[in-house]
Amino acid sequence: MSARFRDLLVARARELGEILHHEADGAGEDPTREVGDYKDAAGQEAIAAVDAAHAAHAGRELKQIRAALERIADGSYGQCLDCGEPIDLRRLLALPATPFCTACQSAHEHGGERR
Template identity: 45%
Template structure:
C-alpha cells in the first residue's frame, strides 16, 4: 500500500492534468494539419523537398504516436489516483519510490518490475 500523502497525490494529479492539456493541444494541432485546416501549408517544390517532407512526416507520426501513448498512460494514472491505488506497483504491489513518480508521474510499475517487463519483451520471439 502506498504511503503517499494526499497533498502529494494532489500535486501529481495537477501535473498529470497539465501534461494532458499539452498533449491534447499537440494532438489537436496535428489533426488540423492533417486535414488541411492549419495555415501555412506549402507546396512541394522539388524531389528533395518531397523527400525531406516525407522524412519529417515519418518523424511527426512517430512523435504523435508517442504523445498518444503518453496520453493513455496519464489517463491510466488518473484512474489509479481515483481508485486509491496510485503509487503502488501494479505487479508486485510495493510502493513505487517518490523519486520515480516525480520523474515519471504515470509510472505503474516499480523499477524492478519495469525492468523485468522490458527484459521479457526484448527476449520475446514470435512462435
C-alpha cells in the same frame, strides 16, 4: 500527495493533447497550398513522418496518464500494478504516469519473454 501528482499529470496531459491536436490539424489537406511544388512537398513529408512518430509516442503517454489519473481517483495511485508495492517517490516525480515500480519495470524490459 496525490493532488500534487494529479496536477502534474493533468498539466502533462494538456501538453500532449496540444501535440496531438496540432498533428490532427496538420494531417488534413491544405487547400491554400499550390500543387506542383515538389521540393516543398518532400520537406512536408519528412516533417509529417517525424510528427507521426511524435504523435504516436504522445498518444501512448497520454494513455498512461489517463490510467494514472484513474488510479488517483480510485486511490491505487503510487502502487505498482505488478507487485502492489509502493512505487519510489523519486520515480513518481520523474515519471508520474508510470504504472510499475523500478524492479518490475526492468523485469518487463529485460525478462518479459522468459516466462
